Amino acid sequence: xxxxxxxxxxxxxxxxxxxxxxxxxxxxxxxxxxxxxxxxxxxxxxxxxxxxxxxxxxxxxxxxxxxxxxxxxxxxxxxxxxxxxxxxxxxxxxxxxxxxxxxxxxxxxxxxxxxxxxxxxxxxxxxxxxxxxxxxxxxxxxxxxxxxxxxxxxxxxxxxxxxxxxxxxxxxxxxxxxxxxxxxxxxxxxxxxxxxxxxxxxxxxxxxxxxxxxxxxxxxxxxxxxxxxxxxxxxxxxxxxxxxxxxxxxxxxxxxxxxx
Amino acid sequence: xxxxxxxxxxxxxxxxxxxxxxxxxxxxxxxxxxxxxxxxxxxxxxxxxxxxxxxxxxxxxxxxxxxxxxxxxxxxxxxxxxxxxxxxxxxxxxxxxxxxxxxxxxxxxxxxxxxxxxxxxxxxxxxxxxxxxxxxxxxxxxxxxxxxxxxxxxxxxxxxxxxxxxxxxxxxxxxxxxxxxxxxxxxxxxxxxxxxxxxxxxxxxxxxxxxxxxxxxxxxxxxxxxxxxxxxxxxxxxxxxxxxxxxxxxxxxxxxxxxxxxxxxxxxxxxxxxxxxxxxxxxxxxxxxxxxxxxxxxxxxxxxxxxxxxxxxxxxxxxxxxxxxxxxxxxxxxxxxxxxxxxxxxxxxxxxxxxxxxxxxxxxxxxxxxxxxxxxxxxxxxxxxxxxxxxxxxxxxxxxxxxxxxxxxxxxxxxxxxxx
Numbered sequence: 001x002x003x004x005x006x007x008x009x010x011x012x013x014x015x016x017x018x019x020x021x022x023x024x025x026x027x028x029x030x031x032x033x034x035x036x037x038x039x040x041x042x043x044x045x046x047x048x049x050x051x052x053x054x055x056x057x058x059x060x061x062x063x064x065x066x067x068x069x070x071x072x073x074x075x076x077x078x079x080x081x082x083x084x085x086x087x088x089x090x091x092x093x094x095x096x097x098x099x100x101x102x103x104x105x106x107x108x109x110x111x112x113x114x115x116x117x118x119x120x121x122x123x124x125x126x127x128x129x130x131x132x133x134x135x136x137x138x139x140x141x142x143x144x145x146x147x148x149x150x151x152x153x154x155x156x157x158x159x160x161x162x163x164x165x166x167x168x169x170x171x172x173x174x175x176x177x178x179x180x181x182x183x184x185x186x187x188x189x190x191x192x193x194x195x196x197x198x199x200x201x202x203x204x205x206x207x208x209x210x211x212x213x214x215x216x217x218x219x220x221x222x223x224x225x226x227x228x229x230x231x232x233x234x235x236x237x238x239x240x241x242x243x244x245x246x247x248x249x250x251x252x253x254x255x256x257x258x259x260x
Numbered sequence: 261x262x263x264x265x266x267x268x269x270x271x272x273x274x275x276x277x278x279x280x281x282x283x284x285x286x287x288x289x290x291x292x293x294x295x296x297x298x299x300x301x302x303x304x305x306x307x308x309x310x311x312x313x314x315x316x317x318x319x320x321x322x323x324x325x326x327x328x329x330x331x332x333x334x335x336x337x338x339x340x341x342x343x344x345x346x347x348x349x350x351x352x353x354x355x356x357x358x359x360x361x362x363x364x365x366x367x368x369x370x371x372x373x374x375x376x377x378x379x380x381x382x383x384x385x386x387x388x389x390x391x392x393x394x395x396x397x398x399x400x401x402x403x404x405x406x407x408x409x410x411x412x413x414x415x416x417x418x419x420x421x422x423x424x425x426x427x428x429x430x431x432x433x434x435x436x437x438x439x440x441x442x443x444x445x446x447x448x449x450x451x452x453x454x455x456x457x458x459x460x461x462x463x464x465x466x467x468x469x470x471x472x473x474x475x476x477x478x479x480x481x482x483x484x485x486x487x488x489x490x491x492x493x494x495x496x497x498x499x500x501x502x503x504x505x506x507x508x509x510x511x512x513x514x515x516x517x518x519x520x521x522x523x524x525x526x527x528x529x530x531x532x533x534x535x536x537x538x539x540x541x542x543x544x545x546x547x548x549x550x551x552x553x554x555x556x557x558x559x560x561x562x563x564x565x566x567x568x569x570x571x572x573x574x575x576x577x578x579x580x581x582x583x584x585x586x587x588x589x590x591x592x593x594x595x596x597x598x599x600x601x602x603x604x605x606x607x608x609x610x611x612x613x614x615x616x617x618x619x620x621x622x623x624x625x626x627x628x629x630x631x632x633x634x635x636x637x638x639x640x641x642x643x644x645x646x647x648x649x650x651x652x653x654x655x656x657x658x659x660x661x662x663x664x665x666x667x668x669x670x671x672x673x674x675x676x677x678x679x680x
Contacts, residue, residue, distance in 0.1 A: 073464070073560075073561065076464075077464055077465070077560040077561065079560060079561050097467060098464060098465060098466055098467060099463075100466060100499075101463075101566065101581065102463055102564045102565070102566040102580075104564055105580075105582070105583075106565065106566070106567055106580055106583070109563060109564060110563075233600050234581075234598070234600050234601070234602060235307070236304060236307045236308070236311070236432075236602040237303035237304060237306075237307045238303060238306035238307040238309070238310050238342060239303070239306075239342070240307075247598070247600075
């Protein structure tokens, strides 16, 4: 996030589970509840979801990867509707405007995490995905993101094997799942795109840092409130887009689901 | 010697007494007020208005919006309300002008700068009027949709220069630091002699407005202006002109001719998407057996690419917004912070006015626009089109006078049948 991560009191604290050398094998929890795969009609990408325990010990599922462009594009451009693979409820969800510029910044598209959508865009995506699939999807809360982070087994200060960060990313996003998975089976929890979380605010916050952030600045409890003016600095329109951040080519998201 | 106020201030600002290093000079510069008229109050025109206001914070100028003009009243009123919502004064009703002649009323005010941001087909007559009235101009791209429009714009550009007016164009890459540094290095020979280029604006579709049966053809087409070449020039002109402007910047001079293909495979609904194409692939031939390949596409679900690359005898340059890199004998990568080029173009314009720095991008952007127009002509007709053919073309897409009423939609061009 261009060197600016807001931190809370947890920054610098070691992850509560064993740091470093986190095994890429599924945990005991996920062995008993292995998760599920979510197909989305009209899209080739299948969302892989694994279980984790929420902040109160509740069972939740989270996508193993950040949401990729090829799925978000279906939402934005409505190709599922054109292909007769949509439904009335999904069609009724308000969609983002189509962007005028290439929001992928030439980093890569298919197989790469979506970058630049606003908190509102991602919340609407979850509405649409829920309408498409019949399951209830949403963004994680900040507490949930922190909980999955603590269960990931990754030391954020030493996460280079697991994350695309400033030290190894070359100032760009990389393909999903191209670093090691963490203990939960999640890819790119740190780095690559930073991830929208619900924090009770209108504009949202992001977690996990991105390809521009140093490992030293990452932490399970480090959340950065949205900076809509800075992240939309180069949108030449007025009003500036509420759907896309023209200078925010680092914000993305993953989804959680409460029931399989 | 009859100096009007603008000429006087520019001359005064250029004087060594005022531009000296002393604090008095800085004080005088900070005192400067620049009055702005916005002609075309859509999202871009209103955005440009705020870019200009923000630029004033950097240039030390106080920016005062004195006129808002738009064909549609609600657009101009919305821009006025936006001023009020952002801590400035809304304009009084007598400073809000609507209708097809609103630009004349805006140019008749005491504005120093006219921001021209209507659909591009109107640009030549607006620029002509602003120049005739002695206004500095911020002019969105493209600046015409046909050969006659380019000729008119170039003629006005000459008048603008002779009046020592300043013009900044909305080809904002010319004001973006990574482009400035990279192309400076190319021009110094860091990739050797440039022999070829590849430029792209490939992406999905843009917004469209569904026609309203209660509105006239002309109003429906203007509200859905991207898809009618008399207003937009087609998407190669409206959007890809950015890359063709970089092509012109790097290659120098202008292309001898262009050859290409294009068509309309995806956006085929004439009710929603007018008659324009949804893809073009072109080859611009420059003197010295140099060429630039250009591709633009607006088709959902296809791979995106918005970038310019140039190949030299000793390396390659690659650029897109916020990024520039040279490969080969003299490797280099832009490492500065991405600047906001949309504000910077107004910073440069305001500085040019206040400090009398040479800045008139009118002819330059007209020539880039002509490159796009000749590309469209080549794809529409299937014929090689020379620079002179495009420039001297009598194909008039934009009528001399426009009013609300009937206007049948233009047919989709058919290569081999559509004529120049």
